[in-house]
Amino acid sequence: MPEVAPGELITIDEDGIHAELLVKMPRQSLCVFEYIYFSDATSQLNGRYTYLVREALGRELAREYPVEADLVVPVPDSSIPAALGYATQAGIPYGQAIIKNRYSDRTFIKPDQHLREKEVDLKFNMVKPKIDGARLIIVDDSIVRGNTMKRLVSALRHYGAKEIHLRSSSPPLRHPCYFGIDIPRDKELIASGRSIEEVRQYIGVDSLGYLSLAGLGRAINHARQEQLPEEFDDQTAIERFSPPPHTEPERSMSYPAMSLCVDNNKRANHVVGVKKCVY
Template identity: 80%
Template sequence: MERLRDACGIVGIYARPGDESIDVRQYLTLALTALQHRGQESAGMAVYDQRNCIAHRVGMGKVREVFGDMGQGLPATRCGIGHVRYSTTGSSCVENAGPFVVGDNAESRDGARPGAIAVAHNGNLVNGPALRARLPQHLLSSTTDSEAIALLLLLTEGATLRERMLTAFPLLKGAYSLVILAEGKLYAVRDPWGMRPLCLGRIGDIWIAASESCALDRIGATFVRNVEPGELITIDEQGLHSEILVQAPRQTLCVFEYIYFSDATSYVNNRYVYLVREALGRELAREHPVEADLVVPVPDSSIPAALGYAAASGIPYGQAIIKNRYSDRTFIKPDQRLRQMEVDLKFNFVRPKVEGQRLVIVDDSIVRGNTMKRLVAALRHQGVREIHLRSSAPPLRHPCYFGIDIPHESELVAAGRSIQEVAEYIGVDSLGYLSIAGLGRAIASVRHVSKRTESAVAEPGAGKVEPIEGEEPASYEELLHREFCYGCMRREGWPFDPLVAADESSPLPLMRQPSPS
């Protein structure tokens, strides 16, 4: 329904020299299309041309609208990065579309500097505004923290890009998964908390880094492993090199990657998303049983949870709410007025299946409640006798500072309201949220681990997925605290205090202050 939205999806592809017929533009286009669910406002690519200079193109709209089928408007290339965006910082305009390219290609030819640097970013920096305020203002052309990251890599003290990364990345407070072009190489970086996913795949001599494994599947690549929190991966003619740049006390993947953000077919942080969502539905049925005639998902992301609820409860499952296949995700609209206009066009109903029936409506989350309220009213108009709403996410009571489009508590229907008050506002007969413990229990029940060995980094086809037996955590809430960020549900679920980090104002170790061109 009213969906939480992640900032974007990213992909980087490097084909080692050898086969001169390889052109990765189509791979980039296909992989970005597979990540389209992570952002539909804009799409962009940056690639190396034959001179090893960076060519760049961005546009408003979906991937195929901007690039066609083959990365149109860019030169044939062996290496490039791509980005799809949903705005969480900065307005929705072409100036804020990634990837961001800074520096001068000419400098890479004379060897004086590393030349141009291109950065594609998924996440959000809580100290982004503070960083931007301390950068040379004449170099800023957008209102995003992604551009600030690119400029830091260009301007920070250090003789090599790696030295500047060692200095710059500890300054970044928040969520960032990055793919970077510089010095003829491809880099992949994940923040030390691991808040946003990033994985590594391979097709022969072609390496791919992407937000989700569904992008690897789309182009026929083999999943190798996750990029580890705090890890820097460098890919060049010599192959792949890995090192840990920054470390944090624990890993804190955003738990909404499992609940909603990621594609259901993706394999994120050693668990299959679809299986986690089914488990969420089973836990929801155990915690909030009800007598009903039919379990109905709000399509599409709630389908696995609804199937899990139906299986655990014994209530028949039915898809009685049909999504208009040509309607975009409601929450992806950057303006609330546009979101409300979209609702009436988004769903149709199978009246013979719902008229006179008692329905369990399963949704992945309840954000503002406005869209659900209108859906409930539409179902009442179809003659539904009872509506029992079940959410596979706990109540959302706090804003997110790490890349979700929930800037104010005043927008959250569960903030400051009891569950009964939310039910009355939406107009349902009963309302049940999955508990924090239930969320942890469901995730703990799904555990597939990728083998990681030295050969998994060096050899294509390594990294087979196998289930393992592990120790059950002392409490399921402990598992959440150990592995996930869930601060939007409970404040102690944040990995650190974002308000304190946002005020960080230490001087930047800049190497130079370029003059206006």
């Protein structure tokens, strides 16, 4: 099955697969969070396997935030490729000391905090022999609200982890996204209004490292992006816009958008700041 382009209609019949472009898009800007989290790891976006992009994110993360440890552990399942990339680059063994309950949903998209916290308690099982007395590097694809990670770190401490070093293959998320993603308010984002050190203390880890925006660009582009700023919310990388009129009162004023987009019109798929993503 080929990748479906924006505005394209795919029909399948006895004669095969047929594609028809119904709406011509002057510019497609893919949300970079597709590479980081949303897309299935086996899918392709713009001719690149998501799995391989996530491995590259992990390698960049290991270059930027090395630390001595006994084991690199992913937060399953979406962080597995990034953790493998980190472990390969760092030369540290990889192991799944955290096992996901196969019947659990994605915590990030739960509709309210109470359900998310309850889901976290049911979501993971720990492999104690890999945790007890070990120095762990925990790799997560992103740290959005922090509700999953804080409780997960507490559980790892309970099972005897000697050190916990948290690494995120996404830069800090400090501002909401108004394009249908369930992070509507600044106050729900753990990095909003907090320094990285404050986030580290809140979560309870020994060290915390976020992939830089330059590293994100290198992983996606396979090219060095010296001009990119260091955080999603940097005003040189995004523009302000007014949310749609049906949004809540507290969101009616002009806010910065959460994330960057991948400009598909650029030859190397550069990570760029745009005013609005076209889906």
